[in-house]
Amino acid sequence: MNIFSKTINIDLSKDLAQVVSSRDLVVDLESKLAKLPNKKINLDFTNIIFVSRSAAHELILMQERLSEKFLKRKLVNFVNMNEDIKNLINHIAKANPEREVFRFNVKKVDTANFLK
Amino acid sequence: MKTILVPMPKNDSLIAQVRSLYYSLKGVGESEEVVFDLSKITWAHPLLLLPLSVSSIEKNKSIFNEKCGINGYLDCIQFPGGINNVSDFELWVQKYKNYIPVSILKREALEERGRLESQFLSLVYNSLQADFMGVRSGIYYPITELVSNVFDHSQSSQAYIFAQMYPKKNYLDICIVDGGRGLRKTYYEEKGLNLSHADAITEAMNGNSAKKQKDRGFGLHTSRNMVCQGLKGQFMLVTGNALLISDENSNRLFPLPGFNWSGVIIAYRIPKPSAEFDYTQYIE
Numbered sequence: 358m359n360i361f362s363k364t365i366n367i368d369l370s371k372d373l374a375q376v377v378s379s380r381d382l383v384v385d386l387e388s389k390l391a392k393l394p395n396k397k398i399n400l401d402f403t404n405i406i407f408v409s410r411s412a413a414h415e416l417i418l419m420q421e422r423l424s425e426k427f428l429k430r431k432l433v434n435f436v437n438m439n440e441d442i443k444n445l446i447n448h449i450a451k452a453n454p455e456r457e458v459f460r461f462n463v464k465k466v467d468t469a470n471f472l473k
Numbered sequence: 474m475k476t477i478l479v480p481m482p483k484n485d486s487l488i489a490q491v492r493s494l495y496y497s498l499k500g501v502g503e504s505e506e507v508v509f510d511l512s513k514i515t516w517a518h519p520l521l522l523l524p525l526s527v528s529s530i531e532k533n534k535s536i537f538n539e540k541c542g543i544n545g546y547l548d549c550i551q552f553p554g555g556i557n558n559v560s561d562f563e564l565w566v567q568k569y570k571n572y573i574p575v576s577i578l579k580r581e582a583l584e585e586r587g588r589l590e591s592q593f594l595s596l597v598y599n600s601l602q603a604d605f606m607g608v609r610s611g612i613y614y615p616i617t618e619l620v621s622n623v624f625d626h627s628q629s630s631q632a633y634i635f636a637q638m639y640p641k642k643n644y645l646d647i648c649i650v651d652g653g654r655g656l657r658k659t660y661y662e663e664k665g666l667n668l669s670h671a672d673a674i675t676e677a678m679n680g681n682s683a684k685k686q687k688d689r690g691f692g693l694h695t696s697r698n699m700v701c702q703g704l705k706g707q708f709m710l711v712t713g714n715a716l717l718i719s720d721e722n723s724n725r726l727f728p729l730p731g732f733n734w735s736g737v738i739i740a741y742r743i744p745k746p747s748a749e750f751d752y753t754q755y756i757e
Contacts, residue, residue, distance in 0.1 A: 372584075373584070373587050374584075374587035374588045374590065374591040375591045375595075376587070376590060376591040376594055376613060376617065377587070378587065378590050378617040378620055378621055379586075379587075379617075379620065379621040379624045379625070380621060380624070380625055381580075381583065381624050381625075382583055382586075382587050385583050406609070407594075407609070407610060407613045407614075407617070409613075409614065409617035409618055409621055409692075410614070410618060410691060410692065410695070410756055411617075411618060411621040411622075411625070411691075411692055412617070412621070414688060414689075441610055441753075444753060445753070445756065448753070448756060449688075460679065461675060461678040461679045461680075461694060461724065462724060463674075463675055463678065463717070463724040463725065463726050464723065464724065464725050464726070465671065465725075465726045465728075466725045466726065466727050467727075468727045468728050468729065468730065
């Protein structure tokens with residue numbers, strides 16, 4: 358078996374941190390994964406205790422981008438996620454981009470009373 | 474050089490803190506050299522302290538606190554300079570145990586930033602001592618989303634975070650600040666929208682992301698909903714000359730005449746959770 362067909366396991370908590378927070382951390386991770394010779398990558402969430410919604414969304418987009426590359430395509434699997442993270446990833450993956458318009462009801466108030 | 478006496482907040486409320494912040498920064502130019510005199514301060518919360526810390530680091534302001542009544546506390550939280558790396562953070566926690574230091578997340582130091590944020594979150598959660606299922610996620614979600622927004626939108630090179638648990642009062646205060654371009658300028662530069670600061674807040678809270686991609690724009694209003702509806706807290710956002718005050722029952726926008734914060738200040742207060750919390754109810 359050559360290295361290209363061998364699956365590599367990446368401990369996400371070592372590459373990032375126990376909390377995966379911001380999108381740019383995921384974008385940086387993507388650039389590292391893209392350079393690996395392996396076509397199959399397991400992102401291991403064993404020691405990850407929380408992923409923000411933003412980062413989870415970016416992880417899904419990263420997975421799509423790497424799988425859609427013409428050259429150097431990579432299959433990225435998320436493994437060993439805890440229940441919360443698994444549910445979050447599934448929720449975002451199913452989310453409809455044509456979402457309902459959210460209406461924030463806000464009242465503009467005179468500052469006079471507030472500043473006393 | 475002008476000296477500004479920072480007024481002592483009238484009480485512990487977030488509104489009192491922001492009022493004191495308003496009178497401290499009102500009429501002060503962005504890069505005007507000013508000394509903030511804290512000698513009248515006998516108690517202060519994150520919403521007042523963190524923006525002053527950011528002002529001293531980024532905006533050419535100085536802090537005078539030799540006669541301040543809370544000097545001991547300010548030392549324990551590393552005010553105003555903050556901590557920006559994991560090893561100093563760990564040493565600080567060992568030395569000061571229960572005090573959460575002002576923490577600075579630097580954009581370019583990606584790995585260090587991620588680890589520092591993780592340590593900060595862990596310290597905040599542990600300070601709460603509310604070991605119910607789901608509470609950790611309820612604490613982590615707003616902070617991570619709001620910090621992520623700093624690096625996605627503000628063009629600021631750092632995000633400032635600070636928190637303080639008040640065990641006798643049973644609430645936790647959290648503050649996240651950046652000195653970047655703010656909501657109004659972000660909408661103008663990214664989407665060509667010419668909005669007032671107040672309208673930019675409304676636009677952001679309506680989930681209209683400044684980014685062009687679909688499926689963006691969830692972080693701010695879902696964080697607000699989680700804090701106010703879910704955790705029964707109070708949420709505040711200041712940008713430019715506008716202030717949003719949100720709680721479970723209302724959202725109010727106030728103009729702040731003569732005031733300008735170039736980036737975004739977010740502060741919220743949550744009562745100590747006393748039951749399990751399902752944060753997924755607030756995710757869209």
